[in-house]
Amino acid sequence: MNIQIETSRLTLRPWNEEDIEQLIFGLNHLKLAKWLAFVPHPYTASHAKAWISRCQQISGSDIRPAAYEFAVELKPERIVIGGVSLNKIDWEAGTGGGGIWIAKNYRGCGYGREAFEAKIRFAFSELGLTKLVNGYFDGNESSPGDAAEIGLSACRRGCQPLHGRRTANNRTCHHIAPQ
Numbered sequence: 257m258n259i260q261i262e263t264s265r266l267t268l269r270p271w272n273e274e275d276i277e278q279l280i281f282g283l284n285h286l287k288l289a290k291w292l293a294f295v296p297h298p299y300t301a302s303h304a305k306a307w308i309s310r311c312q313q314i315s316g317s318d319i320r321p322a323a324y325e326f327a328v329e330l331k332p333e334r335i336v337i338g339g340v341s342l343n344k345i346d347w348e349a350g351t352g353g354g355g356i357w358i359a360k361n362y363r364g365c366g367y368g369r370e371a372f373e374a375k376i377r378f379a380f381s382e383l384g385l386t387k388l389v390n391g392y393f394d395g396n397e398s399s400p401g402d403a404a405e406i407g408l409s410a411c412r413r414g415c416q417p418l419h420g421r422r423t424a425n426n427r428t429c430h431h432i433a434p435q
Contacts, residue, residue, distance in 0.1 A: 258270060263370050266329060267331055268374055275336050276304045278337075279307065282336065282337065283295050283303075284298055325343070326341070337361075339356070340354065340371045342383075344389075350386035351385060353389045354375065354388070354390065376388065
């Protein structure tokens, strides 16, 4: 599957080998990596290659995948400035999850919101999902405000630690359903 989602300033597209350098640059910041569940620090070329290989395996599936992993590319520069995930898809229940990251140099420009809104439209309009859940770690002060701005509603629930990461307990989860 070679799905691309276009917005006025961004292209959400599958990851490829040409993205390795920009992926390393974007994720090799501790202040970002500490809020992402599965991103080691420092982030190396071997991490980036393994991630891209995993994404290519997912997108190469002939069946409905359990995840869509997109590079967020800035038009017209054609540089990767982040990533957005639509994962943990339960086709029977019509639900999914995922998250987003935007590289340090591109925050505060509305790119994250634009990419996340495009993901939501894709999930509901193209895939027919009915509910998305987006979690964030307690202490990540920007995520609750960003989530509220795009219409996500908050609920509080306890979660188990995620792969030994310390802040996964009592994370706040957000839900959104199509309007």
